[in-house]
Amino acid sequence: MNYKIIDHTADLAVEFYGKTIAELFENSAVSLSEIIYDKKMSVSEDRNLEFNFTTDNVEVNYINFLREILYNINQNYFYFYKCKSSFMSDTSLSINCWYSKFKKDDIKNEIKAVTYHDCDIKSKVIDGHEMYYAKVTFDI
C-alpha cells in the first residue's frame, strides 16, 4: 500500500507511505497521479523530470516536491508513473520522475493545491515493517 485516503471535512487528506524517506517521495508522486487520474494509466512515453532537494527541512521540501508534481499534472497534464531517487550527498536528494502526457479530460479528480497543514513525516510499524509516512492535506 503506497497511500490511503483519510476523511477530511472540506478537502482531501492522504497518507503516503515508503520504506525509506526517498521511497516516500517516489511513492507520493506516483500515488498523487493515480488519485488525480483515478486509475493507473497506460503509458508509452519515456520522458522524465528531475527534482533536487535538500533534506535539512524534510517536511517543507517534501511539500515543495508535491507542489512541483501537482503543478505539472494540473498545468501540463503529466501522469507520473515511476520515480527513482538517489542521494547526491548526505543531505541532497535527486528524484527522477518519468511521465506521460495526457489530456485535460483524462483528469477525473481535481486537486487544486498542496497545503503545509499538519504535515509531519514519521515512521511507524505497518504489517511488521517499519514504514515512513506523511499525512498531506490537499485543497480540492
Place this chain on the structure above:
Amino acid sequence: MQFNGHPINKISDAIWEIPRSGEMTVPARFYATEKMLPQIFKDNALSQLLNVAHLPGIQKYAMAMPDIHYGYGFPIGGVAAFDINDGVISPGGVGYDINCGVRFCRTNLSYNEIKDLIPKIVEGFYKFVPSGLGSSGAIKKLNHKEETEVMLKGAKWAIEQGFGIESDLEHIENFGCMKEANPDTISERARQRGLDQVGTLGSGNHFLEIGIIDKIYDEQLARRLSLEKEQVIVMVHSGSRGFGYQVCDDFLHQMVRDLSSLPYKIPDRQLACAQFNSEVGQKYYQAMCCAANYAWANRQVLMTLAKKALIKTLSISEEQLGFQLIYDVCHNIAKIETHKVNGKEMKLCVHRKGATRAFGPGREELSDAYKKIGQPVIIPGDMGTHSYLLIGTDTAMEESFGSCCHGAGRVMSRSKAKRTFSFQQVKNELQNKGIVVYSVQKNTLVEESPHTYKNVSDVVEAVEMAGLAKKIVRTRPLGVLKG
C-alpha cells in the same frame, strides 16, 4: 463546557468564547446556537481557530462564523483582523481561491413563466458557461497585456469587453476592484494559469443557480431591492481559478521558507505569514489584489453569460428579462478596513476565509445604493435547500469587524459522500424536490450532495440571533449547474 481542555464560556445564546491561554494572544470566539455545538466540536475546527489566536498583531478575537468547519490553517468560516502596523498578513488566512465569492441577481420573471422550462434553462447555462475542472474558453485566451488589464481593473475590464453595464460596479464589493493590485508581483506560473480561465465556473462547490424567492422576511427592504415573492433570481459562485491558487501557493511557499527567521513561532506552517508592512507582506497583498480583481472579472463574465443564456433559451428581450445584479460578495480575502478596537479607531487587515463582509449602514466603502441600508449579504445553502439574502448591521460592525458567515458549511467529507451516495441517488433526490441539476463531473454532484452540508437555516438563525445580519428574503433552487 470544554473543548480539548479549554473552557468555553457562553457570552449569549449565539456567542461562545474560549479564553486566552498559553501563547494565544487573544481569546477565540465563535458564533453558533447551542444545538450546533456537537457538530462543531466533532469537526475539530475549533483547534484551528485556537491556532489563529496565536498570530501576532491579531485584535480582539480569533473569530469563527456559524458555518465553521475544518479546513487547513484557518478554519473555514474564520475571521481575523490584524493591526497593519505590527500585525501580519497570511496567505493561508485568505485561502487559495482568492476572492471566491457569490453574486445574487434579480430578474423580471416570475415562477409561473418558467416553471416548465427549467431543464431547458439549465441546459442553456451549460452551453453558455464553461464549467468543470480546468474549464476554459468563455472568451478567447488572453495575451499578456490583456491579463495585466484584468489584474488592474477587475470587473470593469469585463464591462469594457461588453460583459455587463457600468452600473453593475455599484453592486459589487469594492466596486469590483482593489486599487493596490500590482501585476509586477505575479509569477509567470500564475500568469500562465490565468490566461484562459476568465469566464469559467470551475469545479468543486462552484455553481450557477436559478431559483425563486419563496419567503419575504423584510417587506420594506425587499421592495427597496425590487424583490418580491415568486420572483426568479440567479446566483453565481466562483473565484479566481488557477490564477488565485498560484498566487497563494507562490507566497505561502516564500513565507514558509522564511518562517525560521521570524521572531515568533506559529502553530501550523499553513498559517505562515509576514508583517503586513514588510516587503513580502506588501508584495503578497498587492498580488492578492490582482487575484481578487481577476475573480471579479470572472464573475462579471459568468453573470453576463448566464443572462445571455436566459435571453436565448427563453427567446425574450433584455428588457423583458430585467436582469439586474443585486450584490457580489467576497468569501476569501484580506482587506484594509477601519474598525473600533477598545473604543479606538484602528486600521486593520481583516482576513475573511470562508466568511462574508456584512457592513452595516453608513460605511463609506458602500455605494450610494447601500450606504443608507447596509450591505446585502448572500448566504447560499446546499443545492437541495434554501439560500438567504440578508443585510449587514451595526452590530456586525461592533462585534465581528463587519463580518458574517458565507454559506451552510460542510459536515461530511467528500470521500465519505462518495462512499455513502451514488450519482443517481443524489440526482433522483433533487429531481423529487423539483430541482434540475447538471453536473459536468459525476463525482462533483455526489461530493456536493445536500446531506454533506449543515442546515443553512440553522446557520442563518445563529447569525440573526447574534445580530450580525438580518434576513430579507429566502430563495429555493429550481435548477443548478455544477462544475
